[in-house]
Amino acid sequence: MNAVKGFQVGAFLKNYNVMIIFVALFTFASISYEHFFTTLNIFNVLKQASILGLLAIGMTFVIITRGIDISVGSVLALSGVLAANLSKYGVLVAIVVPLVVSCLIGIVNGLVVTKVRMDPFVATLATMIGIRGIAFIATGEVAVRIEGVSESFYFLGRGDVLGIPLPIYIMIILFVVMSFVARYRPFGRHVYAVGGNEEAAKMMGLPVDRIKIKVYVLSSLLAGIAGIILASRLGAGHPVVGDDYHLQAIATVVLGGTLLTGGVGKLSGTFFGVLIMSLITNIFNMQGNISTWWQNVLMGVIVLLVIVSQAAMNREGRGVRGWKGRFRRLQQSGV
Amino acid sequence: MQTAGDVKVVGKATRYVNVIDFLKKYGVGLALVVLIVLNCVITPNFMSVNNMWNIVIQSSTVMLVALGMTIVIATGGIDISVGSIMALSSVAFVHFLPHGVWVSLVAAIVVALFFGFVNGGVAAFFRIEPLIVTLATMIMIRGIAQLITDGRVVGFIHTEFTQIGYYRIGGIVPIQLVIVAVAIVVVYFLLKKMTFGRYVEAIGDNRKAAQLAGINIHVTLIWVYVIAALMAGFAGIMETARLSAADANNMGMLIELDAIAAVAIGGTILTGGRAYLWGTIAGVYIMQIITTMVNMNNIPHAYSMVVKTLIIIFAVYIQRSND
Numbered sequence: 035m036n037a038v039k040g041f042q043v044g045a046f047l048k049n050y051n052v053m054i055i056f057v058a059l060f061t062f063a064s065i066s067y068e069h070f071f072t073t074l075n076i077f078n079v080l081k082q083a084s085i086l087g088l089l090a091i092g093m094t095f096v097i098i099t100r101g102i103d104i105s106v107g108s109v110l111a112l113s114g115v116l117a118a119n120l121s122k123y124g125v126l127v128a129i130v131v132p133l134v135v136s137c138l139i140g141i142v143n144g145l146v147v148t149k150v151r152m153d154p155f156v157a158t159l160a161t162m163i164g165i166r167g168i169a170f171i172a173t174g175e176v177a178v179r180i181e182g183v184s185e186s187f188y189f190l191g192r193g194d195v196l197g198i199p200l201p202i203y204i205m206i207i208l209f210v211v212m213s214f215v216a217r218y219r220p221f222g223r224h225v226y227a228v229g230g231n232e233e234a235a236k237m238m239g240l241p242v243d244r245i246k247i248k249v250y251v252l253s254s255l256l257a258g259i260a261g262i263i264l265a266s267r268l269g270a271g272h273p274v275v276g277d278d279y280h281l282q283a284i285a286t287v288v289l290g291g292t293l294l295t296g297g298v299g300k301l302s303g304t305f306f307g308v309l310i311m312s313l314i315t316n317i318f319n320m321q322g323n324i325s326t327w328w329q330n331v332l333m334g335v336i337v338l339l340v341i342v343s344q345a346a347m348n349r350e351g352r353g354v355r356g357w358k359g360r361f362r363r364l365q366q367s368g369v
Numbered sequence: 370m371q372t373a374g375d376v377k378v379v380g381k382a383t384r385y386v387n388v389i390d391f392l393k394k395y396g397v398g399l400a401l402v403v404l405i406v407l408n409c410v411i412t413p414n415f416m417s418v419n420n421m422w423n424i425v426i427q428s429s430t431v432m433l434v435a436l437g438m439t440i441v442i443a444t445g446g447i448d449i450s451v452g453s454i455m456a457l458s459s460v461a462f463v464h465f466l467p468h469g470v471w472v473s474l475v476a477a478i479v480v481a482l483f484f485g486f487v488n489g490g491v492a493a494f495f496r497i498e499p500l501i502v503t504l505a506t507m508i509m510i511r512g513i514a515q516l517i518t519d520g521r522v523v524g525f526i527h528t529e530f531t532q533i534g535y536y537r538i539g540g541i542v543p544i545q546l547v548i549v550a551v552a553i554v555v556v557y558f559l560l561k562k563m564t565f566g567r568y569v570e571a572i573g574d575n576r577k578a579a580q581l582a583g584i585n586i587h588v589t590l591i592w593v594y595v596i597a598a599l600m601a602g603f604a605g606i607m608e609t610a611r612l613s614a615a616d617a618n619n620m621g622m623l624i625e626l627d628a629i630a631a632v633a634i635g636g637t638i639l640t641g642g643r644a645y646l647w648g649t650i651a652g653v654y655i656m657q658i659i660t661t662m663v664n665m666n667n668i669p670h671a672y673s674m675v676v677k678t679l680i681i682i683f684a685v686y687i688q689r690s691n692d
Binding site: 102162163294295328 | 504513629673
């Protein structure tokens with residue numbers, strides 16, 4: 035009887051660990067810092083998180099297919115730069131063109147991964163370098179101010195609806211929608227199938243290549259949206275932004291429980307992963323006296339700890355095949 | 370009647386196969402030669418000895434890192450923390466310099482060894498994806514380096530050590546060439562002449578099979594990441610000599626990407642397996658020559674990035690189409 039009960043606790047911990055960590059952190063912060071639980075602060079945190087959140091949604095889908103997309107930072111930059119450059123032609127052009135370009139980049143990424151059969155890391159590494167180069171060429175390596183555009187453009191990054199900043203709405207809506215798609219729409223099911231077992235998916239008749247391309251298009255498109263929002267917020271398109279956004283995005287996705295080996299992952303996990311990262315940064319700021327350098331060290335340590343503990347919890351429990359059996363097997367392999 | 374020694378057995382079909390094999394084996398080298406020839410023609414002053422040495426010197430850091438990266442990737446892993454390890458080794462070196470050059474050298478190497486051990490240990494024992502482990506350590510290690518120097522560039526004056534950055538044997542041959550040559554020889558032996566190399570490629574091919582065959586995965590992987598970290602450490606020391614300073618913020622930034630690109634161009638597949646050492650070496654020089662070519666022809670740096678993208682995609686495509 036006890037064994038069954040313990041199993042349930044274990045399963046609960048395993049499935050909701052990200053949410054639990056988030057709640058714990060949130061509670062800690064609310065208690066420790068009096069300025070934490072204020073509308074202003076929470077909105078700030080969420081606003082910062084929204085950019086990363088958009089990238090993380092796309093990244094989740096890509097990683098579930100056993101791929102990766104490290105070009106998102108560059109796409110974000112290019113998108114912002116294009117939006118800024120074209121702002122003199124009006125809001126519509128400034129928004130539509132970068133989005134179209136982002137989609138095209140996604141198609142290129144997808145094609146290189148599926149047709150050239152390149153490893154996604156190398157493929158998106160290549161596009162990352164190239165797109166960053168294009169962004170530099172388009173701006174002559176300086177930031178481009180947004181000009182000649184109506185207030186409506188700035189509304190994207192700086193506006194409020196019912197008192198809540200617009201980017202937050204965008205992030206939450208997209209998370210909810212994409213979560214629904216992942217779970218209940220055929221596309222979502224197909225993505226999981228391709229990631230879980232590509233051969234089996236192919237034999238089931240799924241258009242594996244087409245699904246993969248769509249996933250990369252999704253990732254780039256979301257990066258494009260994020261880029262426009264960021265440019266709107268900054269008031270300029272900087273070709274150098276997003277330098278390590280892809281790494282943060284990957285970290286949040288992995289924190290959220292998605293496995294790099296594909297087939298497993300939840301957008302809800304990614305959502306809390308994003309919140310956790312933003313929360314930690316906010317806590318650092320609240321603490322005030324932690325230097326930026328310490329923040330980096332601690333961030334790295336925290337990510338490592340969370341991942342290690344997740345790996346430990348995901349082991350199939352006891353026995354020679356599991357965590358406890360590890361040490362017995364180590365002895366046998368002569369370490 | 371055809372005997373076993375004859376090459377052209379069935380005319381056209383065999384010749385076709387030979388061309389593909391040739392491309393696969395020597396494709397990268399061929400690309401390198403083409404690039405060099407192209408530059409000799411269109412770039413002024415390319416053929417000068419000075420320029421050749423410059424290429425060797427400027428690519429030496431990436432070369433060291435790429436050599437270590439080849440071994441890591443051959444096991445199916447990856448190490449994106451090498452740039453940070455470079456920075457921390459450099460910082461450790463400068464930090465201990467008041468105690469003498471040898472002490473600082475030891476300090477830098479110990480730092481690299483330690484974090485290589487951490488990378489390999491966590492990746493092997495906890496079975497976590499190397500990308501994630503080295504992502505975390507990358508952030509952490511650079512943070513530590515920035516912590517020690519408080520984010521400032523720490524310069525030093527040490528005439529003998531700085532020689533390592535600028536010394537030329539016989540007044541002509543840059544010492545970097547010797548360092549790189551030694552590193553290449555060492556890695557060549559490790560990968561191709563020692564059982565270690567066989568283990569590495571076996572793990573990359575099929576980890577389970579390698580384990581069942583009796584290969585000690587954990588120890589081998591730890592060694593692999595330690596070697597990669599050591600290479601990064603040496604690269605950091607070399608950079609420090611040239612800069613006469615430790616820059617925790619910028620040293621080694623993004624160098625892991627150059628290294629990975631070189632390895633990919635060289636033919637080693639990221640999922641692991643056969644390690645194409647000479648391919649990596651050619652890849653490093655291809656990337657360096659592209660940068661040099663763009664510089665010397667007064668083209669904005671950004672264009673070199675686009676060219677590199679095309680080269681990477683093209684190189685991998687050539688090699689893939691042979692599978």
